[in-house]
Amino acid sequence: MKIMIVYYSAYGHVHRMAEAVAEGAGEMAGAEVVMRRVPETLPEELLKKIGIFDAQKAFSHIPVCAADELVAADAIIFGTPTRFGNMCGQMRSFLDATGGLWARGALVGKIGSVFTSTGTQHGGQESTILSFHTTLLHHGMIIVGLPYSFQGQTRNDEVTGGSPYGASTIAGTENERWPSENELAGARFQGRHVAGIAGRLFR
Template sequence: MTKVLVLYYSAYGHIETMAYAVAEGARSASAEAVVKRAPETVSDDRAKAHHFKMDQAAALATADELPDYDAIIVGTGTRFGTVASQMRSFWEHTGGLWMAGKLVGKIGSAFTSSGTQHGGQESTLLGFIPTFLHHGMVVVGLPYSFSGQTGVEEVKGGSPYGASTIAGGDGSRQPSAIELEAARFQGAHVAAIAAKLGRSEAELL
């Protein structure tokens, strides 16, 4: 069975919600999907002072376990147009995996969240692609076969680079139905491609 890791960092819970939708999508494509989170890098006192969501059930991930999966779908909020430092810190610890080529040929995909419609969602997703490529991973996005990302009838995230949600300036907006649908679609799409790659590799062997 194809194994998918949904690896996320979520300060306020929006990406956490999206992560479980991504995992749901992967499971709908007959994959085993595990949801884990990157460790927090700020102190508990500071996190509480800034109203971070502290009650997240997902277990903490470690870099050493990444090779156990066929696909890794990364979720992180946008910070000034780029990946949140907590997720970046997690990947800073993957140098040993890079040196050993442990992630070569695996699927890499990403999703994100920002406070505003133009708050850096695309730059965050595009900015993470080099990390996947340095590891020799195969990058998968959110294709336009998910037609929900093309309409303008409502405020919504989503781009060909990955699913996304808009939290609102005060963080009060939660992922919408169409944004969660995009997350599920991406999870299923990644899982399906990972399964095809796995079959092709098995045939070569």
């Protein structure tokens, strides 16, 4: 059973969530967990100007994903920061390059799941994940979210990400806030939940 975590991270928040998703998925017996980044589309000069170039060095060891790699996975968990309530352009570009997989029905029946990060509490976490699901449905994937059996998403004692659509974190408008333990717990739960369903489905 192969679980792929495919994500884009600018400053590291989605990367940290991806690590937690991988931790959770890796707890399931028989799960092979693979992490991949989608290709960067911004020019290096701009990346340096806005501080992304140096931030991305921390996870530059994660290989860049090729679209054909998705075929070997039983479940794919996608991570993206939000851009105006939608996935980021880098992720959109990567998915737009999967037309050949769509034509072959190569992802039909695979599990798809999504997690995200926003700058603010109401910055589009749910809309980003829900709009992402449209692409997964066009590929014929089976969508898995973050069920309420993860009780951390019902907490009201702190500002926190997490919804039944998927794990999420709040990065802050200056990228100053990092995933809380509750948000990381949600990411681990989602990874474990997806791996568990994949194990039952493909056993």
